[in-house]
Amino acid sequence: MxxxxxxxxxxxxxxxxxxxxxxxxxxxxxxxxxxxxxxxxxxxxxxxxxxxxxxxxxxxxxxxxxxxxxxxxxxxxxxxxxxxxxxxxxxxxxxxxxxxxxxxxxHLAAAGAASSYVxxxxxxxxxxxxxxxxxxxxxxxxxxxxxxxxxxxxxxxxxxxxxxxxxxxxxxxxxxxxxxxxxxxxxxxxxxxxxxxxxxxxxxxxxxxxxxxxxxxxxxxxxxxxxxxxLGGNDPAVVLDSKDVASVAQKLVGLRLANAGQVCTSPKRMIVVDELYDEFVSEAVKAVEAIKVSDFDDPEVGMGPVSSEGARDEIIGMIEKAVADGATL
CATH class of the missing domain: 3.40.605.10 (Aldehyde Dehydrogenase; Chain A, domain 1)
Structure with missing residues (x-):
């Protein structure tokens, strides 16, 4: 219904x-x-x-x-x-x-017909x-x-x-x-x-x-x-190398949080090579913390609310399940 x-x-x-x-x-x-x-x-x-x-x-x-x-x-x-x-x-x-x-x-080649066309x-x-x-x-x-x-x-x-x-x-x-x-x-x-x-x-x-x-x-x-x-997407962002890890992290965080993260083509997970991982995580955390979450019409808002209370509860449930399965929050 x-x-x-x-x-x-x-x-x-x-x-x-x-x-x-x-x-x-x-x-x-x-x-x-x-x-x-x-x-x-x-x-x-x-x-x-x-x-x-x-x-x-x-x-x-x-x-x-x-x-x-x-x-x-x-x-x-x-x-x-x-x-x-x-x-x-x-x-x-x-x-x-x-x-x-x-x-x-x-118009196409006649190919034996009087004429051919689409x-x-x-x-x-x-x-x-x-x-x-x-x-x-x-x-x-x-x-x-x-x-x-x-x-x-x-x-x-x-x-x-x-x-x-x-x-x-x-x-x-x-x-x-x-x-x-x-x-x-x-x-x-x-x-x-x-x-x-x-x-x-x-x-x-x-x-x-x-x-x-x-x-x-x-x-x-x-x-x-x-x-x-x-239909739905589940897109990764793969970071193999970069001379400016901070800018890559900021860009990917921005893409992930655009429209409160509710975009089928936004990166759902980040896959980063070991040698860049720690720096990437540190810069990504900084980028997220710098974004102001507020109402849609706040002049300083960086990310608005998700679409509904149901969507919010679903996201919280996913986070709780991930932590229960061993993820670090």
Missing amino acids: SKFAVTNANTGEVEEEFASVPVDEIPAYIDRAHEAHLAWKETPLHERATILRKFADLVDENADEMTDIIGREMGKIKKQGLGEVDKVARTARWMADNAATHLSTT EHQPLGVLLGIMPWNFPYNQIARFVLPNLMVGNAIMMKQASICPKSSQYFEDLLTEAGLPKGVYQNIYLDSSHAEEVLKDFRVKGFSLTGSEGAGASVAAIAAKYYKRAVLE
Whole structure:
């Protein structure tokens, strides 16, 4: 079950709650998406690009409010939030400027035929299931290229980010995107099959855990739907040599603690050769101690809160288990 709510990551207080969409209302979302797609796919590419450019302008104009929303929802500090929002705007402009080139017909050698070519056509309605660690960018990197292609999107964002996901839709609508082409849906996780079983929904994209990916991929396979999965990472940083160990340690600590450590590609463990180990550990400890942990909007904050009390408790449990298994804290 999914409970959609803004639970302030800085205070633990529940600020707003949003009701999940009842099962019997899901077909209406698909109806709207399908009907919108039929018109949107015929919309000239330059008109789609104009909407994305306007969307980018609106993102720039509303950057402060957008970062405040995710700062409360999942704790992202202001500086990093502004960086994420800027990337969304830049992605929208890049898609608007370059889609025509990448979607143009590719002519191939005839190879015995009268002519051979590859033509790019929209699929239809797609379901997106996105995570909370980059609330806007994870949506943008899936949605914006698909809008330029001519697809319609139903977006289920993480349950702790209900306000930012709706804000994304509101900005697209304000930019001129027709109703139904992009819909934020407070979809209960257990109801994903109710969407994917509809023949008008052609596929889905999910970024999340291996468990979530396997679960939804199994449903997609059942109905022969296209699937794109980006799942968890467990990346090492390997230090073999350095003339400046302190700077390497500072850099890796910064990468590890960015977004409160909640990045799939951040280094989860450091592997350091014996001759550099002691110095590296000493410098890494100094780098961590120099970072101020505070609320997302503190001007001096170096690391904000993790996304939820549940995430905090899980991390504490991992530390306690590691120590019990022999790790040095």
